[in-house]
Amino acid sequence: MAEIKNSFLKSKMNKDLDDRLVPNGEYRDAQNVSVGKSEDDDIGALETILGNVSIASLGTAASNRNVQAIGVLADEARQQFYIFYTDYTGNDPFAPSSNVHYIYLFNPIKNIFEKLVEGKFLNFSTQFPVETTLVEDLLFFTDNRNQPRKINITRSLGYYTLENQLSVAKYNPYLPISLLKSSSGTINSRINNSSFTLNHISSSSTNSATTNVSTITVIASVRLIKPGMIIGYTGIAVNKFITILDVSVNGLIATLVLSENVTIASGISINFYPNFRIFSRFVSTSIKATEYRYIASWAGATATIEVYSTPLFLPTLTSGEKITFFDTTMTNESLNDNWPGDPDLLKDKFVRFSYRFQFDDGEFSIMAPFTQIAFIPKQQGYFVKGDQEAAYRSTVLQWMENNVQNVELIIPLPDKAVELGSEVNSKYKITAIELIYKESESLATRILEKIPISDINCSDCVETADLNYYTYNFQSRKPYKTLPTIQTTRVYDKVPTRALAQETAGNRIIYGNFWNQHTPPNTLNYRLGVSQKINGSEGKNFMEYPNHSLKQNRTYQAGVILADKWGRQSSVILSSVQEKETQETASPYTKYGGSTVYNGYKKGIVSTRNIGTTNSTLILSYPQLGIQKGMIISGGGIDAKEEITVNDIVQSATTTTLTLTAAKTIASNSTLYFNEVNAGQWFGDALQLSFDSPITSGRIIGSTPNNPFEANGEPGLYAIPLGDGLGFYVSNTTVQSQILDNTYLFKITTATSPIANRPVMGSFFRGQDADFVKVIGISTTTVGSFIEYTLTFNGLLSEIYTDVSGIINLNTIPYYAYDLNATGWYSYKIVVKQQEQEYYNVYLPGVLAGYPGQPLPSNGITIGNNLANGGTGSPSILYSGANYSGLAELIEPRMVVSGGGLTAPLPVVIGTLQNPINFEVLVDRDVVVGANATLNYAMPKDFEDFPTGEIGATANTVLINDNINKVPRDLTELGPEQRQFRSSVQLFGRVSNNLYNKNIQYYPGTLTDTAISISTANDSNFKPNSILENNYQNFYQIDTNPLIARIETQTQSETIATRGGASGSPSPGADVTLTLSSAPTPPILPGMIITDTVTKAVYGSVNSVISPTEIKCRLAQEMVTTQLSLTFTATIGSPSGRSLIEDFTLMQPTLAIYETEPVESLLDLYWESSTSGLIADLNRDIALNFDNTVPDRFSNFTFTLNENTAIGTNVTSSFIPQNKNGDFTDTFINMKVLNGNGINSTDKFELVSTITLEAGVSVTRYTIKTAAVFDYTHDSATVDVYNFYMTVRSPFNRPGTLPTNGSNLITFKGSLTNTAPVNQGTAGSVTKASAFIGQMVSLYSFDNGSVSGSKDGLKFVTNSYTNDGANYFNLDEFTGSLTKTAIAPAGTYYLSYQVNDSWNGHTLGLGTGANTPSAFTIVIT
Secondary structure: OOOOOOOOOOOEEOOOOOHHHOOOOEEOOOOOEEEOOOOOOOOOOEEEOOOOOOOOOOOOOOOOOOOEEEEEEEEOOOOEEEEEEEOOOOOOOOOOOOOOEEEEEEEOOOOEEEEEEEOHHHOOOOOOOOEEEEEOOEEEEEOOOOOOEEEEOOOOOOOOOOHHHOEOOOOOOOOOOEOEEEEEEEEEEEEEOOEEEEOOOEEEEEOOOEEEEEEEEEEOOHHHOOOOOEEEEOOOOOOOOEEEEEEEEEOOEEEEEEEEEEEEOOOOEEEEEOOHHHOOEEEEOOEOHHHOEEEEEEEOOEEEEOOOOOOOOOOOOOOOOEEEEEEEOEEOOOOOOOOOOOOOOOOOOOEEEEEEEEEOOOOEOOOOOOOOOOOOEHHHHOOOOOHHHHHHHHOOOOOOOEOOOEEEEEEEOOOOHHHOOOOOOOOOOEEEEEEEEEEOOOOOEEEEEEEEHHHOOOOOOOOOOOOOEEEEEEOOOOOOEEOOHHHHOOOOOOOOOEEEEEEEEOOEEEEEEEEOOOOOOOEEOEEEEEEEOOOOOOOHHHHHOOOOOOOOOEEEEEEEEEEEOOOOEOOOEEEOOOOOOOEEEOOOOEEEEOOEEEEOOOOEEEEOOEEOEOOOEEEEOOOOOOOOOOOEEEEOOEOHHHOOEEEEEEEOOOOEEEEEOOOOOEOOOOOEEEEOOOHHHOOOEEEEEEEOOOOOOOOOOOOOOOOOOOOOOOOOEOEEEOOOOEOEOOOOOOOOEEEEOOEEEEEEEOOOOOHHHOOOOOOEEEEOOOOEEEEEEEEEEEEOOEEEEEEEEOOOEOHHHEOOOOEEOOOOOOEOOEEEOOOOEEEEEEEEEOOEOOOOEEEEOOOEEEEEOOOOOOOOEEEOOEEOOOOOOEEEEEEEOOOOOOHHHHOOOOOEEEEOOOOOOOOEEEEEEEOOOEEEEEEEEEEOOOOOOOEEEEOOOOOOOOOOOOOOOEEEEEEOOOHHHHOOOOOOOOOOOOOOEOOOOEEEEEEEEOOOOOEEEOOOOOOOEEEEEEEEOOOOOOOHHHOOHHHHHHOOOHHHOOEEEEEEOOOOEEEEEEEOOOOOOOOOEEEEEEEEOOOOOOOOOOOOEEEEOOOOOEEEEEEEEEEOOEEEEEEOOOOOOOOOEEEEEEOOOEEEEOOOOOOOOOOOOOOEEEEEOOOEOOOOOOEEEEEEEEHHHHHHHHHHOOOOOOOOEEOOOOEOEEOOOOOOOEOEOOEOEEEOOEEOOOOEEEEEEEOOOOOEOHHHEEEEEEEEEEOOEEEEEEEEEEOOOOOOOOOHHHHOEEEEEEEEEOHHHOOOOOOOOOEEEEEEEEEEEOOOOEEOOOOOEEEEOOOOOEEEEEOOOEEOOOOOOOOOOOEEEEEEEOOOHHHOEEEOOOOOEEEEOOOOOOEEEEEEEEEEOOEOOOOEOOOOOEOOOEEEEEEEO
């Protein structure tokens, strides 16, 4: 039989051609076949394939559910399918917990149907199909509902149970490495002034007897027992310290592994203490961080405090007081002979540390925030004996090197180490930690070491497996590899938040139609200030970084970056507070502004005229403008350690009245010092952010709170609080505490804790080891006015809910239960922009105010007994005597001879000679003089006079060594013979030499000094013959002809006074009393330089002020009796004066320091700080309001703003400021409104306050009205979203009153809504002749629904015509003009149309409005 063979190599179905014309290799039609792809001779042959197979069941878990497949991927290489199922059909952002979600594997060959992943966290919906891609073993999938995710298909069911295990973007380590070790406890009793005993944290009793073994079992309060604690019991030696290495809990029984063997009977009481013996320092509630004490020794739980030469008393330590032991982890190991590191590695380096995680499939997290620089200078940063002289001689600080050699890096983990790793039941699939090292002078980022998690959480790792941190001991060993640059600059992963499509190219995943980032808040409500770094942090920033400080004379801008749990970061968010909207706090005084703050040089003011006081009001007898709030007062019997500060200032034309923070007896005219900081107790400054309201996201009134699908892309928060927090019942008799492993008893009042605030199954609390722990068990019992909640969690509850003994805190602090939103804002970090960078400290051998003293002009030597030397002249002048003795012996070479009839050019002495007959004066030319002529011999003046009156205007100093480069000469545009140069470097005085050959702090303010001339000493005219011999020492090593910088200086203060009527001339001396005729204004201050007001001669300086008219001075030259007017000037440096007394000069080389003006960087960047944390914790701290004296919210109200709302219409219901304690009845509100573009829109609204009498109390309530008309336009969905910033002042802070701690900024949003267009009178019909062509009628009587009647944004839309009316009529979409375009048959035509608004001529805006379709009748005759 004939056989027709055809191969289908083209694999193409062709139905376009006739059967007879289909080319070979193509086919007409086929079903259930495929084209063979083998390499045999049957390539191209059709092969039958199997059809579909019905799967009856998905397994027992889903057999009774109506699940639907929402995605499938065929894996041809493995001949299996991956199928995604869910039974949830809605589009809420979070599917209810009752719904199911699965990922299955189906292998039809092996008939295997295997469940890979299941759980609520998958959060699928049938409305969001899943797109899938397979790269090797990794199955990537995305549904435009959740973030892109992936699984490893080789993992079995149960491996993936949490979102963080399958998100493509990996967990973001948001916390930096800590360099602080600390532990807390409470004091049991104070034994004496130098010792105290600690309370135990917990106590228990042994469950069974043990004999010489290291494992014991105990009962009760077992969850409070942790590794690292020390045990104590009756019979243990007082100096014996036994540490707990491991704890395993089973119900109420805990098995403890100890550091050594013990013998203990059954039932013995055991106390558990923090491991206090590893710490050397401590602070307490009553001992500030800067006044920390050292522990000398321990005897059991009794501490003896180190006592120095000055007795150290502890008068305030009391029973129950909290005590914190601490140490920085940065140490010097020079005395440790067994330390293996390189002692010089960090000596000249500024090093920071970070870390990152490696995950189970080989990916790495982004890097955690870096630490601050690990630097503690030698000598703790202090000058010691001889250092000042060495500084100005070498011009560098030889000891300013890093004293740190060893650093313990305490690395925070996202959970206990045992919960990490690639094991099936581990929560975080982290397999390794990489330690990162960065030097400030290097662009490279290096790896110190890669630590496998198995080294931390192994079964034998009892000291690390149960901890949520890991301590790495950096022993100054060099890094072993360098990270690629792409990793150094990788601050976030570019994984979209949602994606509709995905594909692969090679081994890369490509996403399409995606949201690339979350929409952050436009602003946050915080204020920025500068405060001592011990404030607001319990001193931890001082403890961790003892020598770090904020640089002065710099402008800082601090912003906030928000991040989700996966490292997707927001842009930098700045404050909504205007810079001029400052806020002040007391104790300590801090002034807050907006996002930007200038940290000026610390100020110091001296006052010598005041009216004595015994109370807290101090009056200065003149207007002193330099004093500021918060300044610390000393002198006049006040010790700076008392920390009496200025609380308020009132200026008048003649006085300055100060209100002090405490009453104090101060004698009249005492010398008082006002300083911004107490130098002896100042340990540096830090930026401080004060948040006025919590961080929110996705909260627009009228929309679903925290809805990640809002049009503006706000993701909401990761931890969404349930209501306003739990209100705990306060009881002194019933303990609320931890009663079992992870089980706690709470008592919640029904009055203060509504249903919405209370925890439910599946809600979350803050965890101790993990970020959040889940409620997995609830039982309740109602007892009177409160409810007992017994809650069981899947982990340990955070210590923020409990005190150090495990008791639930019984107070009014709010505690929150949360719902979790996987992609919401999770953490925050603070970033700082500061562009004023490199600068130098110029270490100088003193600064000379003005010029050095010069010799007085010589009157010469007059002699009249010379011999006549003849009428023809002779080159000598003779004096009689073979052994002459007289004035002529004083004649010196270079003297000029005048008198006796000599005329110019006058002769000059070249020498003297004693001959056998006469004493001969040799001159440079022939002269004729008569006998006994009166001749004058005078030394010519061969130096220029220095300028006078330069005190406070000019100073001079020596530049040697590296100072030549720090204050460089401008060497451009020079003349060929130029020897004097200017320097463009601006200088700020920081330390000034004073009159006692010592130095003092100098306060430059914002004014700079300038080196107007730099030249050698000779070129500066500072030559030996031009300076008094006693003033040579004004300049260091002037005999070497060093460079001299002539500096244009600033006068800080100046006053003129008149000497009193006392007779006599005050002589030079170190402690001269000077009386004035009257008290000058401003007053005379210690350190002022005294000059002659008329002649400008320098006399000396003020030592001290006895009274406004009597001072002690140091004088360098005699003050003549006729001297009446004196000028007193405060400036940098010491004067010279004319020191005619040997070794008595006012200025001698003493260390003075200038700071150069910083170089401004062109990099407009924000630098990452080490301040970061969870938003949930920050919001909770904000909600505390610390003293709860200010409102933080408004009562519930509605907001309705429509474009048809008339002016003067309420857009809100009535509201009142509140906090969790209730309403604030007497308040004042200042309102500011910004639209979605940040434009001030306050004038569009009016805030109306109404005072009513409610239950006998005057109550102020508020409403907001419209003050303008509104039109809903194309962009209104984003532009007309109004942000209301409401600064609420409680009665504690009415405008113009004190104190200023009763205000808060409360914000909310409200959006404009649309109204459909309105027909204002268009006729419903028109009649025209058949032959008519042209406009029949205009429908433009519609307006857009606004009360303004505006017609903007209208679009006329034709729905339909009857009787083919579209062939004859046209409705213009812009104008609404209905036109007849062709001859139409007679009859009746009906037009259906509608009008839309918010049209820009191209597209309709979001929220567009449309009227109900209208009918229009057209009659053609």
